[in-house]
Amino acid sequence: MIDIVDVTKRYGPKAAVQDLSLHVPTGELFAFLGPNGAGKTTTIKMLCGLLFPSAGTVQVGGFDLTAEGDKARALISYVPDQPFLYEKLTGREFLQFTADLYGMPPARSREKIAEVVDLFHLDDFVDDLTERYSHGMRQRTVFAAALVHEPRLLIADEPTVGLDPKSVRELKTLLRRLAADGVTVFLSTHTLDIAQELADRIGIIDHGRLIGCGTLADLRKQAAMDGSLEDLFLKITEEAAAEPPSPETAVPGLAR
Numbered sequence: 001m002i003d004i005v006d007v008t009k010r011y012g013p014k015a016a017v018q019d020l021s022l023h024v025p026t027g028e029l030f031a032f033l034g035p036n037g038a039g040k041t042t043t044i045k046m047l048c049g050l051l052f053p054s055a056g057t058v059q060v061g062g063f064d065l066t067a068e069g070d071k072a073r074a075l076i077s078y079v080p081d082q083p084f085l086y087e088k089l090t091g092r093e094f095l096q097f098t099a100d101l102y103g104m105p106p107a108r109s110r111e112k113i114a115e116v117v118d119l120f121h122l123d124d125f126v127d128d129l130t131e132r133y134s135h136g137m138r139q140r141t142v143f144a145a146a147l148v149h150e151p152r153l154l155i156a157d158e159p160t161v162g163l164d165p166k167s168v169r170e171l172k173t174l175l176r177r178l179a180a181d182g183v184t185v186f187l188s189t190h191t192l193d194i195a196q197e198l199a200d201r202i203g204i205i206d207h208g209r210l211i212g213c214g215t216l217a218d219l220r221k222q223a224a225m226d227g228s229l230e231d232l233f234l235k236i237t238e239e240a241a242a243e244p245p246s247p248e249t250a251v252p253g254l255a256r
Contacts, residue, residue, distance in 0.1 A: 001026045001153055001184040002047065007056035009042050009208075016042040018208040020056070024186065024201075026152070029179040031199035032188045033233060039208040040157075040188050047155055047186065048078045060153055074102065077146035081158035083138040087131035091122055091141045094130060095148055102149035109148070116144035119174070135162035143171070154178060155186045160194060172198055196229035204236055211240040 002024035009017040017039045024030045034040045045051040046058050049065045049072060058065045063072035085094055092113065099109035117126050120140040125133065130141065139162050146154060156175075160168045175198060179185050189195055195202055202219060204212035212219055212232075220226055223235045 001028075001061055002030075002186065003057075003059040004043075004047075005057045005059075007043075007046065007053045007058060009039075009046060009051065010054040015208055017046070017053075017205075020205075020208070020210055022203060022210060022213070024184060026184055027179055027182045028200045029175060029185040029187065029198055031195035031202045032186060032205065033190075033192070033195060033202060034205040035237060038205045040205060042208075043205065044078075044155060044157060044186075044188060047153075048076060049073050075152040077149070077151035077154050079142055079146050079154070079156040079159055081161060083135070083142040085130040085133070085138055085141060087129065089130060090128060091126040091130055091133070091137075091144075092117070094141065095126075095145055098145040099148050104149055112148050112150070116147050119147075120144045136164060136167065139163055140167065151183065153184045153186065155188075157188045158190065159187070160189070160191060168194075192229045192233060202229065204233060206237050206240050209240075212236045 002022065004020055004022040007017060007020045008015055020039075020043065032040055032043070042051065046053055046065065047060065049069045052066050060072040061075045063075075065072050086097070089097065095113045095116065096109065099113065104112070117123060120143060122140060122144060125137055126141075130138065133141065139159070143159065159171060163171065172194065175185050175187070179200070187195065187199065196216065201213065201215055203210055204219075212222055214222070216229065216232075219229070219232045219236065223232045225231065225235060227235075
């Protein structure tokens with residue numbers, strides 16, 4: 001579903017992402033980790049077609065984001081870390097607006113809106129103006145909107161921020177169910193226990209380079225230790241900082 005090949009993104013002389021290659025197959029729940037400023041946000045923006053690479057290619061569903069962006073974006077939903085809503089719309093109007101953007105037939109959009117309202121327990125406030133919503137209500141509404149058009153790739157950036165424990169548990173169950181149904185989930189998070197619990201594979205980026213990628217077992221082998229994901233993450237990033245990898249350095253689990 002995702003094919004990133006030899007991608008570099010520069011802002012003037014600074015390379016935010018360098019020589020990044022990554023394949024994420026259909027139906028995989030992939031966790032994308034890294035310290036602040038590591039290149040996660042830039043990578044996500046290129047996956048969404050909001051930025052274009054300075055070199056290399058980014059494809060979603062076989063469509064190049066640069067040459068066939070409209071076809072690629074039709075497959076994608078993006079849930080940002082700061083949920084955005086049009087505050088003079090109700091939640092239901094925002095969901096309908098999203099469905100209309102993707103050209104959904106009216107009957108199907110009404111059916112899907114009713115489904116996501118029930119799924120995310122929006123009934124109590126979905127007909128209120130979104131300007132009155134708490135952060136948690138906004139997050140649930142944005143997630144509902146992300147699923148209205150039945151995306152094939154869901155990109156979620158820190159999706160649990162502001163959610164109560166019950167909502168977090170429900171969201172984790174939903175993400176695993178989506179992956180089981182064939183939706184590719186690309187999850188960026190600083191909450192390492194969630195990544196360890198949910199992800200099929202995990203990628204670690206630092207200073208714009210992919211320094212680790214694979215299953216938890218792959219990362220334990222790379223780090224030469226049998227620890228938690230937090231332990232592995234700290235060791236791999238500390239080793240990378242001490243000895244930055246060359247562009248030719250192979251990363252375990254990359255070619256899958």
